[in-house]
Amino acid sequence: MRFRIYRYDPESIGKPRMQDYEIEFDPQGKKVLDALIALKDGLDESLTFRRSCREGVCGSDGVNVNGRNVLACVTPLEGLKQPIEIRPLPRLPVIRDLIVDMAQFYQHYRAVKPYLINLEPEPESERLQSPEERAELDGLWECILCGCCTTSCPSFWWNPERFLGPAALLQGYRFIADSRDQASGERLDFLEDPYRLFRCHGIMNCVEVCPKGLNPTQAIGKIKTLLVKRAL
Amino acid sequence: MIPKRRFDAVIVGGGGAGLRAALQLAEAHLKVALISKVFPTRSHTVSAQGGITAALANVSDDNWHWHMYDTVKGSDYLGDQDAIEFLCRNASSAVYELEHMGLPFSRLDNGKIYQRPFGGQSQNYGGAQAIRTCAAADRTGHALLHTLYQRNIAARTQFFDEFFALDLIRDADGYVLGVTAMEIESGEPWVFEARTTLLATGGACRIFRHSTNAHINTGDGLGMVLRAGLPLEDMEFWQFHPTGIPEVGSLITEAVRGEGGFLVNKLGEKFMANYAPNAKDLASRDVVSRAIAQEIRAGRGCGVHGDYVDLKIEHLGAEKIKARLPGIRELSMQFAGADPITDPIPVTPTAHYMMGGIPSNLHGQVVSPAHYGPEEPVPGLYAAGECACVSVHGANRLGGNSLLDLVVFGRAAGMHMIEYLRENPIPRPLPLAEVEKSMARLARWDRRGGTETVAGLRGEMQRVMQDHCGVYRSEAVLLAGLEKLTLVAARLTDAAIHDHSKHFNTARLEALELENLLPIARATLVSALARTESRGAHSREDHPGRDDKQWLRHSLYFCQNDQLDYKPVKLKPLTVETFQPKERTY
Amino acid sequence: MRQVGGAHRGLDLWLVQRVSAVYMALFLPVFWFCRAGTGYTGWHALFLGLPMKAAAALFVAALLLHAWIGLREILIDYVHPLAWRLPLYFLFALAYAGCLVWAVDILWKVQ
Ligand SMILES: Cc1cc2nc3c(=O)[nH]c(=O)nc-3n(C[C@H](O)[C@H](O)[C@H](O)COP(=O)(O)OP(=O)(O)OC[C@H]3O[C@@H](n4cnc5c(N)ncnc54)[C@H](O)[C@@H]3O)c2cc1C
Ligand code: SF4
Ligand code: SF4
Ligand code: FES
Numbered sequence A: 001m002r003f004r005i006y007r008y009d010p011e012s013i014g015k016p017r018m019q020d021y022e023i024e025f026d027p028q029g030k031k032v033l034d035a036l037i038a039l040k041d042g043l044d045e046s047l048t049f050r051r052s053c054r055e056g057v058c059g060s061d062g063v064n065v066n067g068r069n070v071l072a073c074v075t076p077l078e079g080l081k082q083p084i085e086i087r088p089l090p091r092l093p094v095i096r097d098l099i100v101d102m103a104q105f106y107q108h109y110r111a112v113k114p115y116l117i118n119l120e121p122e123p124e125s126e127r128l129q130s131p132e133e134r135a136e137l138d139g140l141w142e143c144i145l146c147g148c149c150t151t152s153c154p155s156f157w158w159n160p161e162r163f164l165g166p167a168a169l170l171q172g173y174r175f176i177a178d179s180r181d182q183a184s185g186e187r188l189d190f191l192e193d194p195y196r197l198f199r200c201h202g203i204m205n206c207v208e209v210c211p212k213g214l215n216p217t218q219a220i221g222k223i224k225t226l227l228v229k230r231a232l
Numbered sequence B: 001m002i003p004k005r006r007f008d009a010v011i012v013g014g015g016g017a018g019l020r021a022a023l024q025l026a027e028a029h030l031k032v033a034l035i036s037k038v039f040p041t042r043s044h045t046v047s048a049q050g051g052i053t054a055a056l057a058n059v060s061d062d063n064w065h066w067h068m069y070d071t072v073k074g075s076d077y078l079g080d081q082d083a084i085e086f087l088c089r090n091a092s093s094a095v096y097e098l099e100h101m102g103l104p105f106s107r108l109d110n111g112k113i114y115q116r117p118f119g120g121q122s123q124n125y126g127g128a129q130a131i132r133t134c135a136a137a138d139r140t141g142h143a144l145l146h147t148l149y150q151r152n153i154a155a156r157t158q159f160f161d162e163f164f165a166l167d168l169i170r171d172a173d174g175y176v177l178g179v180t181a182m183e184i185e186s187g188e189p190w191v192f193e194a195r196t197t198l199l200a201t202g203g204a205c206r207i208f209r210h211s212t213n214a215h216i217n218t219g220d221g222l223g224m225v226l227r228a229g230l231p232l233e234d235m236e237f238w239q240f241h242p243t244g245i246p247e248v249g250s251l252i253t254e255a256v257r258g259e260g261g262f263l264v265n266k267l268g269e270k271f272m273a274n275y276a277p278n279a280k281d282l283a284s285r286d287v288v289s290r291a292i293a294q295e296i297r298a299g300r301g302c303g304v305h306g307d308y309v310d311l312k313i314e315h316l317g318a319e320k321i322k323a324r325l326p327g328i329r330e331l332s333m334q335f336a337g338a339d340p341i342t343d344p345i346p347v348t349p350t351a352h353y354m355m356g357g358i359p360s361n362l363h364g365q366v367v368s369p370a371h372y373g374p375e376e377p378v379p380g381l382y383a384a385g386e387c388a389c390v391s392v393h394g395a396n397r398l399g400g401n402s403l404l405d406l407v408v409f410g411r412a413a414g415m416h417m418i419e420y421l422r423e424n425p426i427p428r429p430l431p432l433a434e435v436e437k438s439m440a441r442l443a444r445w446d447r448r449g450g451t452e453t454v455a456g457l458r459g460e461m462q463r464v465m466q467d468h469c470g471v472y473r474s475e476a477v478l479l480a481g482l483e484k485l486t487l488v489a490a491r492l493t494d495a496a497i498h499d500h501s502k503h504f505n506t507a508r509l510e511a512l513e514l515e516n517l518l519p520i521a522r523a524t525l526v527s528a529l530a531r532t533e534s535r536g537a538h539s540r541e542d543h544p545g546r547d548d549k550q551w552l553r554h555s556l557y558f559c560q561n562d563q564l565d566y567k568p569v570k571l572k573p574l575t576v577e578t579f580q581p582k583e584r585t586y
Numbered sequence C: 001m002r003q004v005g006g007a008h009r010g011l012d013l014w015l016v017q018r019v020s021a022v023y024m025a026l027f028l029p030v031f032w033f034c035r036a037g038t039g040y041t042g043w044h045a046l047f048l049g050l051p052m053k054a055a056a057a058l059f060v061a062a063l064l065l066h067a068w069i070g071l072r073e074i075l076i077d078y079v080h081p082l083a084w085r086l087p088l089y090f091l092f093a094l095a096y097a098g099c100l101v102w103a104v105d106i107l108w109k110v111q
Helices: A032-042 A103-111 A131-135 A154-158 A165-176 A184-191 A205-209 A216-231 B016-027 B064-074 B081-089 B091-101 B140-155 B220-227 B285-297 B318-324 B326-336 B401-423 B432-446 B454-468 B475-494 B506-530 C011-034 C039-046 C050-078 C082-109
Strands: A002-009 A013-022 A062-065 A068-071 A084-087 A094-096 B004-012 B032-036 B158-161 B163-170 B176-183 B189-199 B238-244 B262-264 B309-312 B345-354 B365-368 B376-383 B553-558 B563-568
Touching: A002 A032, A002 A094, A032 A084, A032 B454, A068 A205, A103 A165, A154 A165, A154 C050, A165 A184, A165 A216, A184 A216, A205 A216, A216 C011, B004 B016, B004 B176, B004 B401, B016 B032, B016 B140, B016 B401, B032 B163, B032 B189, B064 B081, B064 B091, B081 B091, B081 B401, B091 B140, B091 B401, B140 B401, B163 B189, B163 B220, B163 B432, B163 B506, B176 B376, B176 B432, B189 B220, B189 B401, B189 B432, B220 B506, B238 B285, B285 B309, B285 B345, B318 B326, B326 B345, B376 B401, B432 B506, B454 B475, B454 B506, B475 B506, B506 B553, B506 B563, C011 C050, C050 C082
Parallel strands: A002 A084, B004 B032, B004 B189, B032 B158, B189 B376
Antiparallel strands: A002 A013, A062 A068, A062 A084, B163 B176, B176 B189, B238 B345, B262 B309, B309 B345, B365 B376, B553 B563
């Protein structure tokens, strides 16, 4: 199989370049991550990428394969056009090879106060929540913070410092939607901003790439609806 | 000069255990550093699926005594009953606390936390199946890990993400005063000085070729402890989960059987009835794994090579599968090419969980024989989570008890650390020689040349462990394994890496991880050879029976000369009556 | 990063953009429907009444507002220095306002 992989190392590779690799590898049933590991173990130890769970739940290995942001560990090799071109996630600073600096991404996540705020005294047992209320959280809490969506969003490319991006907004809505949270007003105050929220133009790139099948655009729409409701 | 930071507490590991402990300390306004080799939500806890066990009695009649009985029995009586009482007694409050933190548990119609049946759970000390495991769909670990991380953000814990801990810093009097670490991005060494250090580095199933564990589960904390001259406990006990996807290793949670799934062999027989007439598919994991292994041996496995069995859930219907087991469906389609709504899932026993680990007590203190007994706390050192051996899981862990272990003992460790810090306000001088030693170990990988590769040696070690230390063991097979492993380990001196960049050098990380994996594999083989009985997950074909007279005790392995020591199982609980060892059937 | 509250802006303009879009979407079919005949006389008749004059003027206003907000979005995306962006807003606002005056003038000239 043939691969073209983005290489960069501030120390040994001054300028980013694409490197070609070819190995014997039976793609049947295998994923892109398997091939990356085979390349690293067999051909080139210096090839650098993140990985952990190897089953699409930890969000470590977001990369751009043939122009699309994916998790390497759940992307089948079969059916990919060769040479398979693998690049780091777009727009974030590259630390080395396929590893990007996610600091900005995490900062936006922290900015939405991603934790339950409820100042009532805690009851002896659980706070009750009906299955319907709980269903409001489905499609929100499953986010694995892989960054595939945010780095595919043109609005984020243009204003990475100020637009929160789909992942952070999804998490922002995760807590607004939680029947146990008491800070919706505060959260909406924070989000009502031409940059943080209103940079989203509904381009839907985020929905298209999310490996967990989540829908940030819809969540963003719901935040806007709540803002309108509140304003009227 | 190596950059040095001083904290009250340094926590190595950002999984469930590390985060829970950090939260306790940060909320007490202590200075906490949490170092993790991956961004915390990438820790392996995120993979946990089925749930966390606590006798909330939301669905079936239940109480913590029954939970305790099941856990003791599940451990094949090797678990320490004081610790097990502590675990089960604190389970409900620990789960409610998680709910208050915001964990999005699935819900029952009455608004309470959803619970599902898991293996080895009973009502009334061995009676009808209990329904005890609290779940957030089949992504409970994800929900738990993210919630704890989020609380730590709120509590302003200081995170050092992508820092790799190297060694414990221990002075001549035995006090642990922090750790050396490497900032992965820059490759620069750091010293984290603290009066208390907690290891929460998770499991080490990567000693095996096929495992349900993440690539990062390399048991680094265990390596650090061995290098510091401290022992590891019960390393012969590794849980083989009955239902991993063949080859890939991805886990199919027990919740699938809890929700009504069952196993069949190639003849379509529901064979579990032959091995566990009452509990059937929900027998304890060691029992189900052995049953599958026997079916496969008897030629009744499925597929061309007859090397797996089928797990069927079609009868649950698409609705229920999508609502309760969405993650499993996703995994099964991605890695087994089977949609469980229409097809059976192929499964086989796969290395899953390390029951043994760093010996510790109820308060998370690491204990080791020193002057007066086997349970002497090592001052300043704590351990919690999968890397620790309290021991609550004994010879076999029950599903859903590990997540519980993380939060109960993570919290307990945090509380004891606060106390320790109050009693020991003055920092002791840092032994610089220890730091130097650690740096020398790191520098060893700067050498060039070398005839062996890290990946090659790791692969060979994994094969040895897979072939020689699986579900069934015997003296001859274990001995042969130990011989092979000795050869592999000897070749480590000839290994070198070819990437010498300082920046995010993952080749070097993998080398350092291999240095931790090899002694763990060795500890496993040596401990397994010595234990001439079958108990829980440790099945010796040459010693098929359980031998309570000789072996109702924990193994302690020291890496100096492969020395083994033993300490008795604590049969006396804190407040209730002892559960006397008896024959274990399901 | 220092956290400040939201600017409490963005929502108003976003709303105006939606509302103007809705108005345009409503106006166009109505306009199409009312168009009695072709040629100058038909057009002349149509725009003779005050309601139609007002509705058409509103349409042009909505169109221009919509366009200006869209343009503002694009400027925020691409033109980051404030020293450039503000004058551009202003220039376009001026130009659009001019267009509006012109359109109203044309409409009200229909006698
Ligand atoms: C697939 C799967 C499903 C499971 N399902 C369940 C379930 O349903 N219920 C249940 O109770 N249990 C379950 N378990 C078991 C349970 O998930 C684990 O035992 C538990 O999550 C371990 O948590 P931990 O906090 O001890 O460690 P981990 O979550 O593994 O975290 C280890 C941490 O240590 C850090 N670390 C390691 N080495 C270093 C180093 N050298 N330097 C710096 N940091 C380091 C890592 O970065 C990581 O943050 C499951 C396990 C698996 C494999
Ligand atoms: S819908 Fe919004 S957030 Fe998603 S890609 Fe488009 S602009 Fe970005
Ligand atoms: S929303 Fe989807 S793509 Fe975006 S970070 Fe979360 S899981 Fe990844
Ligand atoms: S390695 Fe965890 S998501 Fe791919």
